[in-house]
Amino acid sequence: MRASCLTVEIGLSEFGRAWQLQRHLWQDRVDGKLDDLLILTEHHPTYTVGRGGGENHLLVNEEQLREKGVTLYRIDRGGDITYHGPGQLVGYPILDLTALYRDIHRYLRELERALMMTMADFGLEARQIPGLTGVWVKERKLASIGIRVSRWVTMHGFALNVSTDMDFFRDIIPCGIWGKEMTSMTELLGIEPPLHQVAERFTINFGEVFGREMIKVAVDDLVGVHPEESANVS
Numbered sequence: 001m002r003a004s005c006l007t008v009e010i011g012l013s014e015f016g017r018a019w020q021l022q023r024h025l026w027q028d029r030v031d032g033k034l035d036d037l038l039i040l041t042e043h044h045p046t047y048t049v050g051r052g053g054g055e056n057h058l059l060v061n062e063e064q065l066r067e068k069g070v071t072l073y074r075i076d077r078g079g080d081i082t083y084h085g086p087g088q089l090v091g092y093p094i095l096d097l098t099a100l101y102r103d104i105h106r107y108l109r110e111l112e113r114a115l116m117m118t119m120a121d122f123g124l125e126a127r128q129i130p131g132l133t134g135v136w137v138k139e140r141k142l143a144s145i146g147i148r149v150s151r152w153v154t155m156h157g158f159a160l161n162v163s164t165d166m167d168f169f170r171d172i173i174p175c176g177i178w179g180k181e182m183t184s185m186t187e188l189l190g191i192e193p194p195l196h197q198v199a200e201r202f203t204i205n206f207g208e209v210f211g212r213e214m215i216k217v218a219v220d221d222l223v224g225v226h227p228e229e230s231a232n233v234s
Helices: 015-030 062-068 104-121 166-171 185-189 195-210
Strands: 003-013 036-043 046-049 071-074 081-084 088-094 127-129 132-137 140-150 153-161 212-216
Touching: 003 015, 003 195, 015 036, 015 071, 015 088, 015 153, 036 195, 062 071, 062 166, 081 088, 081 153, 088 195, 104 127, 104 132, 104 140, 104 153, 104 195, 195 212
Parallel strands: 003 036, 003 212, 046 071
Antiparallel strands: 036 088, 046 081, 088 153, 127 132, 132 140, 140 153
16 A cells, blocks of 8 residues: 655746745645645746855846846755746655655655656656756756755755746756756657646656655645645745
């Protein structure tokens, strides 16, 4: 009998509000009020800079960001700078690793494996590159990963470019890695796969990799979510 993992899809969301919701649900998981959880979303155009990020990897100033309609957040995940926007599947697993294994590197590799399995479902041969976190097709990066683990419960997660506007990546050094290009499923396939289908396949593969029964719920049904938080995610 597999342990359960709740799945909640919150649609297109403002990053700051989704981050607030994620922190709230992380605390509920730590307190034992929730089962493991997978949040799936898209974000309005946003750059996020992790703990390892350098300001020199953002190639535009704040005035230019405002002109482009992009927000900037400095956040508590690992990794450097990345972009979030419409057409990108963003996943935030909130997992208690003590029930799986206390091994952060293994968690990262298995999160990559779930993404690679999903790409295979759409006919793409994705891979890992030793020493570089994320999922790649040949030498181009398709999915970025940046996490935080505290009290062995995970936060943050991955960003998979499905039909993302790749022009936004030109204003940063993605993940702080010079000389590497980003790509999307749409660029690689020549067609735009429906994001909801990608989300559905990823959810199935995530459950397979982590040995969880995936149960879809509405955000308002989650224990401890305040009405003003759940109502204002978007």
